Amino acid sequence: MPNHRPYHHGNLREALVEAAVALIEESGPQGFTLAEAARRAGVSAAAPYRHFKGRDDLLEEIAKRGFEEFGSAMWDAWDDGLPNPLAAFSRLGQCYLDFARERPAYYIAMFESGVALAPNTELWELSEHGFGVLLAAAEALSRPLPRDKRPPPRMFANHIWAMSHGVVELFGRGAPGARSPISPEDMLSSAALVYLRGLGLIGQ
Structure with missing residues (x-):
């Protein structure tokens, strides 16, 4: 019991x-x-x-708290892109994995519970605050490219978000090494490097 x-x-x-x-x-x-x-x-x-209308209302409260904590952690990790956007971008990936690992219930409530963001203004704004750091990173990383060659920031950010979430889902759950001998951190960083090379943002 x-x-x-x-x-x-x-x-x-x-x-x-x-x-x-x-x-x-x-x-x-x-x-x-x-x-x-x-x-x-x-x-x-x-x-x-x-205090709560039902289970979904309680889930929304947990997701809300999760987005608030997650957004603050991600913006702290980005630290205005210092000392350079690539180093700060690497910190964002680590922060994302750390949050999913250390705050699993909040991460699940935010991204895997089916909680609807659009009807809840406060929840939507909090989620956008966290996503905003990926937009800032996308814009900073793309800046060296000519304007007509830069990828749309939101598309860029969505790709990175999907990549990060995929690594959490496939390789960040369960015992280390259960699915791959490569760590989630190495999996995410190598995937991000391939992506950035494909955009012409870093060399070989």
Whole structure:
């Protein structure tokens, strides 16, 4: 039987978030109910409805917190592209992998739970804040190219995002080396180098 943490008056919302985060790590975003989160938090099945409309509302709250933390971490890693955009770009890749590894429930809620971003203005803006650092990186890395040769920044950023997410999904889960003897970090950095060479942004 799981150990239930006692509910302290005034802290129910946080207790439910913590319980849901633990459940997502154990069973995935669809693997729990609001009632189960309530049991983990040590409250009645009806208590969560004081703060959340349902399970999806709780997932949105976790995704919101995740995007906020993720965006701050990514902008800190970018550090205005210093000392040069390529070095800063490498830090972004490491930051992305670190966040997925160290904050798995938040990452899952953000990118794998099916939470709709567009209808939720706050959630959309937070997600765009994090994505904005990839746009900034795309623009900075493309700057050496003639204007008519530069790839559209959002397309460039989407490619990098898809690449990063793919490495997390295929090689960043489970025990190290389970799918490949190459580390996720080396997998992502080598893929990014091939991509940047293809754009003519770095030499051989």
